[in-house]
Amino acid sequence: MLKNDLYLKALAGDPVPRPPVWMMRQAGRYLPSYLRLQEKYDFFTRCETPELVAEITCLPIDEIGPDAAILFSDILVVPRALGQPVEMKSGVGPVLDNPIRTPQQAMAMRPVDASQALGYVMDGIRATSERLDNRVPLIGFSGAPWTLLCYMVEGRGSKDFSTAKAFCYQHPEAAKHVLKLLTDVIIDYLNAQIEAGVHAVQVFDSWAGLLGPEDFSSFCLPYLQRITEEVRGAPVVLFAKGAWYALELLSWRTRAAALSLDWTVTPEYARQAAGLDITLQGNFDPSKLLAPVGAIRQQVRQMIDRFGKDRYIVNLGHGILPNVPVAHARAFVDEVRGWSK
């Protein structure tokens, strides 16, 4: 039914003629067509309007040509659904009302029915599926419990999220109440996305790497495990950015179909840690898309040679930067599409 199922084949471990490619934040600010929509509609209007979600999600499919689409949305829709309004402040990033600063606030949190509270995301998925018309698979996603807790406690982006970490160290039971509640909501949310039509889901634990290995095992791993066990009907990809030390645990102790990697990890290290029975995704340094096109193409080839064509999805090691020239993003994708052994 799908015209291009390379991405799903790579997740399943089926042999492919070449690895699939997509880019985190591929429907983002580096695209002039996205910037035009950004001028007309504010951030959450773009996330909540199914026609806009469909239009934005498909922009890179039409203009750049990756092998998968990722739903246009944001990880902070979940805290918003849980009663923390989020404002996108230009030059600052997201700012959340009512950050959780006391154990009482944490314990008072109550779950929501994600399929209802985030129904607009499912509407966006249906509108996108129609517009995609089976050209490529559609990826759904959520923030991971730890990363969402970081924002919900800190109240905004931070280089070290030390307020959020201090909260966890001072009130571990309250923190774990929030993490468990988030896990429940995320599982329902991802299952609803799958029911609405996404072909795979990715869980972004963008701030995992702020934790050392022991804290990762306390505050990330158990919740990621449950998500991979209780999300059904589609493969789950985990991206624990910065948590190089946890690749082995994530591979062997979760049911993830794939691990997404940042660029500090060599292909050889990742494969050795994760073993042979899991797909790896990544991990081109996003800043390297600012290099000359010839260098990009050469390094993409080397990356594929080192990861190997099977059980591998070409991607960046983090989201594409807003100042990347479109021609460079296109060269990155083109080089993969033209790859042959």
Next chain:
Amino acid sequence: MLKNDLYLKALAGDPVPRPPVWMMRQAGRYLPSYLRLQEKYDFFTRCETPELVAEITCLPIDEIGPDAAILFSDILVVPRALGQPVEMKSGVGPVLDNPIRTPQQAMAMRPVDASQALGYVMDGIRATSERLDNRVPLIGFSGAPWTLLCYMVEGRGSKDFSTAKAFCYQHPEAAKHVLKLLTDVIIDYLNAQIEAGVHAVQVFDSWAGLLGPEDFSSFCLPYLQRITEEVRGAPVVLFAKGAWYALELLSWRTRAAALSLDWTVTPEYARQAAGLDITLQGNFDPSKLLAPVGAIRQQVRQMIDRFGKDRYIVNLGHGILPNVPVAHARAFVDEVRGWSK
């Protein structure tokens, strides 16, 4: 001559009854006595006035009791000496005039005589030595070439220093001209510090971890190698924050006496990568100093048990946070001082 030489013994690999302890940024904003001086004198006045350098450097020695003092200064004194004025903007951090944005600007850079241009640092060292009166060793320091280039090109702090990285990818020859020039200046600067009386020097490559392993080998390693080879008369400690993948290279391909570690690295991983003939320093998560005192003390004991008492210096994995209660910093240091097998 030194009343407490635990730190130097640990660097030399000599057996010690307990490991030494100090904290990165121990003379910093968490100390009320520092904040009072901060109110009276601006940042570079504090760095440039030998009496203030001596007073600030000794504050934690008097109030907290670590086994080494680290000179109060800043890594950005080097770009300043090279002709890039630096302004410390409250809420923003350092902002550098005339960031390097073209290969022409880079190639036009000329070295300075560090011992002359940074003579005030050497005066500060002499004043501090007098005030310390051989109670504990004095550590000198410099930013590493890569980390200084990051600031000199980006012009300010950044979460990804993508402008600086892009400059290196687009103009590798010009970048390497700046890195080599910085290396020459840093070697002279550290040798002058040693001549003025510091007992050891630490090189802070705070942004090493923004690079992947190949780029680390291009833009960091060769310069760190030269520094460890050409700085004479005192041990050199390297702190390549975030570059977990490079511990083996840093241990075996440089002449560093010690490697400082961030908190994503387990003691076991670090020791295996670095081997037995090098001292390890670190790596308590700075956010954990916000945990209750009992938890801090327990985790410090566990950390020492795992690293072992010899060839080990207790420290944080990065600078102490400004909001750490003084009593917590004191508990961290006390627990090490009271440690016995």
